[in-house]
Amino acid sequence: MGVSPREIAIARKLYRTVIGALLGLSLIYALAFMLLINYQWREYREAERAVSINYVTDGKVLDAAIGMADQHAVKDRDKARRNLIVLTGALIAGLMLAVLVFLAVRRAVAAMVRLQTVGVMADITDHKHIEAALKESEERFRQFSESINVGFWILDSNPRCVTYVNRAFTQMSGLEADEVYRSPVPRIDVVHEDDRQTVKLAFEEWLQGEPSSLLEIDYRIVRPDGEMRWIHDHGVKLQDENGQTFRILGISEDITDRKRTDEAIKAMSRALEQKAGELATVNRELEAFAYSVSHDLRAPLRHVDGYLSLLQKRVSPLLDETSQRYLATISKATERMASLIDDLLAFSRMGRTELNKTVVPLNRLIKDVIGELKTETENRHIDWIVKPLPDVFVDAALFRQVFFSLIENAVKYTRPRPQARIEIGCINDDGNEAIIFVSDNGVGFDMKYVDKLFGVFQRLHRAEEFEGTGIGLANVARIIQRHGGRVWAVGDKDKGATFYVAIPLEEKDK
Amino acid sequence: MTSDRVKVLLVEDSEYDAELALTALSDRCHADQIVVVGDGEDALDYLYFRGNFSDRAPGNPSLIVLDIKMPKVDGLEVLRTIKADAQLKVIPVVMLTSSREERDVIESYRLGSNAYVVKPLVFSEFYEAVKELGVFWLKINEPCPVGG
Incomplete structure (x- = not known):
C-alpha cells in the first residue's frame, strides 16, 4: 500500500493545527478564570485593609468601624469565599472540560489519521532503511554494471522498451543510451540485415518458451559508424506473481575477435x-x-x-x-635390377596394405627370426644376447619384417668380426611406449650419414662390400611409422651400431 | 592320339613371355600340343569354336594358363566365363601373371582359379616355375574324366 511522503506531511500538519487550537482555547479559558478570581481576591483584600487603617487611627470610630467592618468583612469574606469556591470549581470544571475536549478531539483526529499516521510512521522508518539500502545497492549495481566489459541491458516487456543499458553496451553497439531507450523496437535496427529475421524469430520464440529458458544467440550488428561486430546475447526472463514476463535481463558479449x-x-x-x-x-x-x-x-x-x-x-x-x-x-x-624392382614393389605395397594388429610376443618373434637366419650365421661365431621383451599389439608379419631387417643387418655388418656380439633388449617399458634396440659390434657407421640410413635405396657401403639394395631400413622406418612409433640409430664407425624402435603401447599391451 | 591332343592353352599377350613359357613347357609337351593366343577374346573364341577357331579340331585343353593384364578381354573375364560354363569349368586354370596385387589374387580364387603363379623376374626362376607348373598339372594331377 502506498502512502506518499506528501500525504504523510499533510496528515502531520493537520494534526498539529488541531492540537494547537485546542491547547490555545484551553489556555484562554483558564486565563479568564484566573483573572476573575484575582479580581475578587483583590476586592476582598482592599476592604480588609480599609478596615485595618480605620482601626488604627480612631479608637471610637474604631469600635464602630470594627463592628461595621466586621459585619461587612464577614459578609464580604463569606461572599468572597463563596465566590472563590464557585470560581475554583468552575476553573477546575473548565480545565477538566478543556482536557476532555482536548482528549476527545485528539482521539478523533488520531482516529482519523491513525491508520495512515501509524502506518506511515512505520513505513517511513522502513522506507528510510530501504531507501538507503536501495541507494547503496543501486550504486553498487551501477558501479558493477558500468565497469564490466560486457554489455548489460534491461528490457521491460510491457510496454516493450529498453530501460537500461550500461556503458559497455553503448561502446559496443555505438548507440547512445538515450537512442536505445527511445527506440520502440529496441536495437533491432542495428542488427545486420541478414541476421535480423533470425534474431527476431529466435527472440520471440524464446520469449514464448519455458520461463526458465535462457536466451543464447549469436548475430552481427552494424554500428552507426559502419563497423560490423559479432555479438553473443545471453538473456533471462523475470516473471511477476502471475507468471507473466515483465522484464528481461541480458548480457551482450562482443565475440568479434573470437568469431574472426x-x-x-x-x-x-x-x-x-x-x-x-x-x-x-x-x-x-x-x-x-x-x-x-x-x-x-x-x-x-x-x-x-x-x-x-x-x-x-x-x-x-x-x-x-x-x-x-x-x-x-x-x-x-x-638380377640386381630385378631385386631392386621387387623391393620397390614390396615397399610400395607395404604402404598401402591395411595393418592387421594382434598381440605379438617379441621374444618369440626374435627367436623365429634368428632361426630364419640360420644359413647366414652357420659358420659364424656370434654371441646372441636376447633380453626379456614385452608383448606388443602390432601387425605380426610387418614386425617380423622389421626385426628380420635389423637382425639381418647386424649379422651382415658383423661379418668381419671373428667374435660377433648381437644384443636385443628393451630399454624402456613405462607403459606408454616400449623402446626395443638391436645392437652389434660390427662395422658401424659414421654419424654424419645417419640421415641417409632410412632412405629408400640409400646405402652406406658398396654392394661389393655388403650386399643389399638399401630398402631394408626404409621398410623398417615405414612400418614403424605406420604403427605410430619412432625409429633411430646410433653408430660409431668400426665399433658398431645400435638401432632403436619405439612402439607406442596400447591398452591391450598393458 | 594323345600326342595330337592340345594339352595347354596359353593365353599371353606378350609374345616374349609366351616364347619363354613355351621353352619351359617344351620338356613336358611338344610345341604343337600348346596353343598360344594373344588375348582374352581369342581364348574364348578358341574354347567356343568361334572366329579363327571355328574349324579347329574338337576337344578341350587339359590346362589353361591365363595372364590377367591383356587387351580387349582380360584374364579375369575369361576365367569368369570358363568357370560359369558347366562344360569348361572342369579344366584346371592357372593364372600366370606379373601382378602380385592382393585384389587380383582374391578375385581369381573367388572366380574359381585353380592356381595363382606370379611370374618370377629372374628367368631361371621363371623357367623353373613354369616347368614345375607343367609337371604338376599335366603329369601329377589327375584330370577330371568328364567334360574337358
Whole structure:
C-alpha cells in the first residue's frame, strides 16, 4: 500500500493545527478564570485593609468601624469565599472540560489519521532503511554494471522498451543510451540485415518458451559508424506473481575477435584438409605410379634375362672368356635390377596394405627370426644376447619384417668380426611406449650419414662390400611409422651400431 | 592320339613371355600340343569354336594358363566365363601373371582359379616355375574324366 511522503506531511500538519487550537482555547479559558478570581481576591483584600487603617487611627470610630467592618468583612469574606469556591470549581470544571475536549478531539483526529499516521510512521522508518539500502545497492549495481566489459541491458516487456543499458553496451553497439531507450523496437535496427529475421524469430520464440529458458544467440550488428561486430546475447526472463514476463535481463558479449579467430581457424583447417587431401591423392598416385612403373619394368627385364639365358645356353661353348664375362655381367645386372624392382614393389605395397594388429610376443618373434637366419650365421661365431621383451599389439608379419631387417643387418655388418656380439633388449617399458634396440659390434657407421640410413635405396657401403639394395631400413622406418612409433640409430664407425624402435603401447599391451 | 591332343592353352599377350613359357613347357609337351593366343577374346573364341577357331579340331585343353593384364578381354573375364560354363569349368586354370596385387589374387580364387603363379623376374626362376607348373598339372594331377 502506498502512502506518499506528501500525504504523510499533510496528515502531520493537520494534526498539529488541531492540537494547537485546542491547547490555545484551553489556555484562554483558564486565563479568564484566573483573572476573575484575582479580581475578587483583590476586592476582598482592599476592604480588609480599609478596615485595618480605620482601626488604627480612631479608637471610637474604631469600635464602630470594627463592628461595621466586621459585619461587612464577614459578609464580604463569606461572599468572597463563596465566590472563590464557585470560581475554583468552575476553573477546575473548565480545565477538566478543556482536557476532555482536548482528549476527545485528539482521539478523533488520531482516529482519523491513525491508520495512515501509524502506518506511515512505520513505513517511513522502513522506507528510510530501504531507501538507503536501495541507494547503496543501486550504486553498487551501477558501479558493477558500468565497469564490466560486457554489455548489460534491461528490457521491460510491457510496454516493450529498453530501460537500461550500461556503458559497455553503448561502446559496443555505438548507440547512445538515450537512442536505445527511445527506440520502440529496441536495437533491432542495428542488427545486420541478414541476421535480423533470425534474431527476431529466435527472440520471440524464446520469449514464448519455458520461463526458465535462457536466451543464447549469436548475430552481427552494424554500428552507426559502419563497423560490423559479432555479438553473443545471453538473456533471462523475470516473471511477476502471475507468471507473466515483465522484464528481461541480458548480457551482450562482443565475440568479434573470437568469431574472426574461429573463421581463421576454420579457413586454415579447411585449407589444411584440402592440402592433406591433395597430399593423400598425390601420395596414392605416387604409390600407384611406383607400383605400375615397377610392374611394367618387370616384363622387359624378364625378357632381357630370359633371352640372355637362352642365348647363353646356345652360344656359351663358342664364346671366348671375355665374351662369357660380358654375358655374365649383363645377367648379374639384370638380377640386381630385378631385386631392386621387387623391393620397390614390396615397399610400395607395404604402404598401402591395411595393418592387421594382434598381440605379438617379441621374444618369440626374435627367436623365429634368428632361426630364419640360420644359413647366414652357420659358420659364424656370434654371441646372441636376447633380453626379456614385452608383448606388443602390432601387425605380426610387418614386425617380423622389421626385426628380420635389423637382425639381418647386424649379422651382415658383423661379418668381419671373428667374435660377433648381437644384443636385443628393451630399454624402456613405462607403459606408454616400449623402446626395443638391436645392437652389434660390427662395422658401424659414421654419424654424419645417419640421415641417409632410412632412405629408400640409400646405402652406406658398396654392394661389393655388403650386399643389399638399401630398402631394408626404409621398410623398417615405414612400418614403424605406420604403427605410430619412432625409429633411430646410433653408430660409431668400426665399433658398431645400435638401432632403436619405439612402439607406442596400447591398452591391450598393458 | 594323345600326342595330337592340345594339352595347354596359353593365353599371353606378350609374345616374349609366351616364347619363354613355351621353352619351359617344351620338356613336358611338344610345341604343337600348346596353343598360344594373344588375348582374352581369342581364348574364348578358341574354347567356343568361334572366329579363327571355328574349324579347329574338337576337344578341350587339359590346362589353361591365363595372364590377367591383356587387351580387349582380360584374364579375369575369361576365367569368369570358363568357370560359369558347366562344360569348361572342369579344366584346371592357372593364372600366370606379373601382378602380385592382393585384389587380383582374391578375385581369381573367388572366380574359381585353380592356381595363382606370379611370374618370377629372374628367368631361371621363371623357367623353373613354369616347368614345375607343367609337371604338376599335366603329369601329377589327375584330370577330371568328364567334360574337358
